[in-house]
Amino acid sequence: MSDFGRIDGKTQLIGLLATPIKHSLSPAMHNLSFQKLGLNYAYMAFEVGNEQLANVVKGFRSLNIRGWNVSMPNKTKILNLLDKLSPAAKFAEAVNTVVNEDGILIGHNTDGIGYVRGLKEEGIDIKGKRITLIGAGGAGTAIAIQCAIEGASEIHIFNRIDETFDRAVKNADTINRNIPNIDCIATANSMDETEKLKYYIQRSDIVTNATCVGMKPLDGKSIIPDRSWLHSNLIVSDVVYIPRKTRLLEIAESAGCKAINGLGMMLWQGAEAFKIWTGQEMPVEYVKEQLFPDRLLDVKQTMITKAK
Numbered sequence: 001m002s003d004f005g006r007i008d009g010k011t012q013l014i015g016l017l018a019t020p021i022k023h024s025l026s027p028a029m030h031n032l033s034f035q036k037l038g039l040n041y042a043y044m045a046f047e048v049g050n051e052q053l054a055n056v057v058k059g060f061r062s063l064n065i066r067g068w069n070v071s072m073p074n075k076t077k078i079l080n081l082l083d084k085l086s087p088a089a090k091f092a093e094a095v096n097t098v099v100n101e102d103g104i105l106i107g108h109n110t111d112g113i114g115y116v117r118g119l120k121e122e123g124i125d126i127k128g129k130r131i132t133l134i135g136a137g138g139a140g141t142a143i144a145i146q147c148a149i150e151g152a153s154e155i156h157i158f159n160r161i162d163e164t165f166d167r168a169v170k171n172a173d174t175i176n177r178n179i180p181n182i183d184c185i186a187t188a189n190s191m192d193e194t195e196k197l198k199y200y201i202q203r204s205d206i207v208t209n210a211t212c213v214g215m216k217p218l219d220g221k222s223i224i225p226d227r228s229w230l231h232s233n234l235i236v237s238d239v240v241y242i243p244r245k246t247r248l249l250e251i252a253e254s255a256g257c258k259a260i261n262g263l264g265m266m267l268w269q270g271a272e273a274f275k276i277w278t279g280q281e282m283p284v285e286y287v288k289e290q291l292f293p294d295r296l297l298d299v300k301q302t303m304i305t306k307a308k
């Protein structure tokens with residue numbers, strides 16, 4: 001790398017295509033990691049919506065850009081612009097990471113991989129687990145598909161009746177019929193089916209909140225009303241990580257459950273993308289210390305609680 005700065009004639013660009021984009025933590029996460037490992041890459045965010053996406057992908061392809069992340073609203077729109085899809089991206093019908101391998105654009109979905117790895121880091125193996133999964137948007141879909149691929153035995157998906165409900169039905173169908181060589185049973189259910197939700201939670205190993213409930217402006221709210229719905233052997237995981245301890249996780253802890261927030265998913269989905277582009281392991285602990293120190297998240301959580 002040049003002595004005159006981090007960018008030189010050999011620097012490889014990694015992009016992020018999304019809108020809105022200014023809040024994204026991905027540039028900081030990846031640039032910090034490139035710098036820490038002395039890798040000659042730079043990560044830049046580009047404000048790109050559906051209208052510009054095809055032109056941008058064409059431009060990135062002709063510039064031989066190594067790869068990029070894709071976020072809302074482009075995760076499904078990009079499917080038809082790529083040459084190959086990973087199994088997770090194919091079955092979730094969504095891509096969050098693209099890599100250019102010798103001119104072939106390959107789409108991956110690392111969100112579900114990040115979720116499963118986050119659990120693994122907490123000592124939990126998804127294999128054989130019965131899961132109640134609440135939410136079938138982007139996060140819920142990626143989690144459902146990856147958990148099925150990685151050997152969960154049952155996934156009971158609950159979603160409120162809204163524009164994402166059809167996706168819950170589709171995800172259950174995909175798991176039951178389309179993913180080869182798995183032994184997983186999935187159901188799709190309405191959140192209004194309260195007794196059914198309680199029943200599945202009682203016989204689950206893991207309950208996952210993959211909805212926006214718990215995150216601003218729904219902070220202080222929980223998708224599970226109280227601890228009587230839970231049992232002490234449950235693992236309760238939340239995709240939300242700000243605040244670090246959502247109301248759901250507070251309820252879970254009061255019921256004696258193991259409670260896990262979404263920070264692991266966030267870090268490991270990035271780490272998986274990093275590995276796809278560079279072949280190297282992201283220094284996850286270092287990134288966590290630098291970008292998500294406990295004291296910072298605690299301050300944010302206190303501020304949110306005070307503001308209520």
Ligand code: NAD
Nearest residue numbers: 135136137138139140160164210211212215239262265266
């Ligand atoms: P999305 O818009 O695609 O889906 C939203 C989901 O939340 C749907 O299932 C919807 O039915 C449900 N929902 C929304 N409001 C609700 C309410 N009031 N009651 C019940 N259900 C409600 O969003 P997404 O991309 O799937 O994101 C969902 C959450 O996951 C967000 O909080 C997001 O920040 C978080 N997320 C975390 C990570 C991570 O790495 N930890 C990654 C992606 C998303």
